[in-house]
Amino acid sequence: MFRLAVANLTQNRTRLFLATSGAGVALALVLVFQAVFTGASARLTAYIDRTGADVWVSQEGVRTLHMSTSVLPSSVVEAVRSVPGVADAVPVRYATDSVAVGQAEFITYVFAVPERASVGGPWRIVAGTGALQPGEIVIDRSIAGTAGARLGDRVRILGRDFQVVGLIDGTSSLVSSVSFVRVEDFVRARGSGDAISYVLVRAQAGTPAQALAEAIRLHVTGVTVQTRSEFAAEERQLVADMSTDIITIMNTAGYLTGLAVVMLNVYIATVARRREYGVLKALGMRNGRLYQIIVIQALITTGLGLAGALLLTLSLALLLPWMDGLLVLSLDRGATVRVALTAAVLAVVASLAPARLIARVDPASVVRRGTS
Amino acid sequence: MSQPGLQVQHVTKRFGAGDTEIVAVRDVSLDVAHGEVVLIMGPSGSGKSTLLLMLGALLRPSTGEIHVNGVEVTGLSERRLPDLRLRHIGFIFQDFNLLSAVDVLDNVSIPAQLAGARRRDARTRAAALLQALGLGHRLGFAPEQLSGGEKQRVAIARALVNEPDIVLADEPTANLDARHGHETMRLLRRIARERGRSVIIVSHDQRIRDIADRVLWMEDGALRDAVAMAADPVCGMSIEQEKAVIATWDGRTFGFCSRGCRDEFLEQPLQFVLPDPAPPEAGAGPLPPPGGREIVSQPAVPR
Structure with a gap:
């Protein structure tokens, strides 16, 4: 038939x-x-997936980047570092804002990490540099391209003007992108003092992320600890919902x-x-x-x-x-x-x-x- | 006594009820032997089609019984009727009704596949049948590429592919010119003779009387008196048995339209008929020998 x-x-x-x-x-x-x-x-979830952290530590109850505010005392960083199996713990400051490039505005996740941090910084610089000086910013290449901005141009973010010194690739979409500024610029703009948003943790070689997350949960109280994949899954689920x-x-x-x-x-x-x-x-x-x-x-x-x-x-x-x-x-x-x-x-x-x-x-x- | 191919016993078909009741077929009884060609004629609205539908298990009679090769069709459940039609009844339609999307070979092989044959076997069987009907060179053709006569031959092959006991033909020559009409008639006769099928034809076409063993007249839903018919073996003309010029040869009786035909026959009978015909089967009615026609005794055309 x-x-x-x-x-x-x-x-x-x-x-x-x-x-x-x-x-x-x-x-x-x-x-x-x-x-x-x-x-x-x-x-x-590009930042979560690509930035190099094996485990994310956030304020208790906070499980995502999007639609969340995580505030942790900086003392948490040392507490995490002391946990066996931790190779490095990096404090990250984070905010969601718009980056204005000329007349155009783009939603962006703004991150600030200490200089020479082993994780959390820009990972795929396609133009310029990722080593920031005060008043400098790294934005996504697609945003710069869409808005017609080049290296050396000025953009406005966190209520201040920054000079574009680096372009990162693969973080932008219709609804978001990732930008990086220096910690002191972030603190000055946000007035957040010593408070940090997340602690990004790198595991020692041979230490599984799940085991390390469990260890941090045991040793550090008042925080939420998730592996990278758990954190990314929560983020995706939130967006899906x-x-x-x-x-x-x-x-x-x-x-x-x-x-x-x-x-x-x-x-x-x-x-x-x-x-x-x-x-x-x-x-x-x-x-x-x-x-x-x-x-x-x-x-x-x-x-x-x-x-x-x-x-x-x-x-x-x-x-x-x-x-x-x-x-x-x-x-x-x-x-x-x-x-x-x-x-x-x-x-x-x-x-x-x-x-x-x-x-x-x-x-x-x-x-x-x-x-x- | 052998079983007739088709046996119709007191079949009546009524439509509607009460004041609006219409009796389309009225107490019809009919036996059709294996190898016999029966032509049913009659005016429009006489009930021919209704009778044909009932013979083809497409419509149930209100009363009476129909037996196909000994199986009581009227007693079968609705679920079993498609299978009966597929395996025991071959249909030849007025408009050929070939499937336009598939080629000639598939048109004939599809019913065989429906009856359970493997595709390869069905196609082999269909090809052989089409070859025998002179369509071996048209197997891959689309129906629209065929002449009317070729389409009707394809339809005949389709009707025969599952080797049915009876073949029902509904106005098989209506859409054909004279040559193709004759061709189709000869073919229907061959089917009956060579394959032993009971062929029942409903038609207005007087030409079909020439190939029919019996011609039945239907009017007001009933079969009426008819005369016995014979075919002149010399000129092929169909003649009333009572009016025929009779001659006997080789133990058989032949009817002729004129003395001239009779004399021509008697001079060289082997030109027109074959000797030593097989004796007719008991109860199967008078069957003509291959190549010739005998006087028949059943009622046919109304007086």
Whole structure:
């Protein structure tokens, strides 16, 4: 029956093209949005993932960077350093602010770490330097590129002007970026004194991060201790929770559009062949077999649409960052499998109305026509 | 006594009830032997199609029984009917009704696959059948690329691919020109003779009378009196048995349209019929020998 389904589908190639295109655009909507979200999420945790800390220590109860304020006394740093297995502990000051470059403003996570700290500083300087002097700042290359700023230009952040001396890569997205200033500039701007935000901990060689986090929990009280992966997961989950509604709305819109396109196509194709299905029933084909033909047609239409959607999304993932550094698309396997499975379910759902139509086709009508 | 291919016993079909009741088929009884061609004629609205639908297990009679090769079709559940149609009944439709999206070979092999044959076997069987029907060079063609006669031959091959006991043909020549119409008629006759199928044809086409063993007239839902028909083995003309010029040869009786045909036959009978015909099966009705036609005794055309 597969051959018959394929033949039915490919006989009218224009209709097949339009149907798969429609389904493809609808599924691409879902995939692209998913990819944008995944790309932005990855960039949101870029600092956590790349800065080199094995364990993060924060104020008790604080588990994220985003939408959180962590304030720790500087004494915590020494307490952490004394824990067996700790190679280094670096105090980090952090704030969320906007960096104004000319007329443009970009949300940024501002970090300040001591000079020559083993972890926590900029990790991928692509232009200029990461060794900051007072009044100097490192910003993301994409932000600088988008705003037309160069090394030596001045930007405004934390209520003060800074001179751009370095550009870092791979931290910006539509919703955030990472910037670095000197500790004294941060303290002066924020008036935070000795208070720090987090302690970044590097483990001694051979010490697992999980074991080290456990040891710090035992030795240092009044803090929350998480491994890097735990901290990043919490961050991603927070963003996901905040975005659930909009993602659901976008996905639903995409899926419903795809469903409507596939259902309409399969229904029209079924109506057009109603007489042939009547002939098959008269010859002895059971309804179940006819349903199979309908479902196969819907699955093929959806599958081709999905393939087109994947191709489109992957193309955009390659092209968009090249055109606009703030827009990063990342298509992860899990999301793709979820979209594929949902699309398959939608294809089956799209077959219900045509199947109902088939069930009502009277095989006797084939004989009745033209005779008495 | 051998079982007829098709046995219809007091079949009636009513539509509606009370004042709006219509009796489409009224107490019809009919036996069709293996290898016999029966033509059912009659005016529009006479109930021919309704009868054909019931014979094809596409419509249940209100009363009466229909047996196909000994199996009571009217007693089968709805679930078993598709299988019965698939394996025991071959349909030939007026509009050919081929599947437009697949080629000739698939059109014929699909019913075989539905009946459980492997795709390869089904295609081999279909190809052999199409070859036998003179369509070996058209296997990969789309239906739209065929002439009307070729389409009807494909439809006939499709009807035969599962080797059904009975073949039902609904106006098989209606959409064909004279040449293709004759071609189709000869083919239907061959099917009955060579393959032993019971062929029931519903048609308005008078030409089909020439190949029918029996011609039945249907009117107001009932089969009416009809005369016995014979085919002149010399000129092929269909003639009423009572009016035929009779001659006996080789222990068999033949009917002719004229003395001229009779004399021509008697001069060289082997030109027209083969000797030593197989004796007709007991109870199966009079079957003609291969290559010739005998006088038939069943009622056919109404007086």
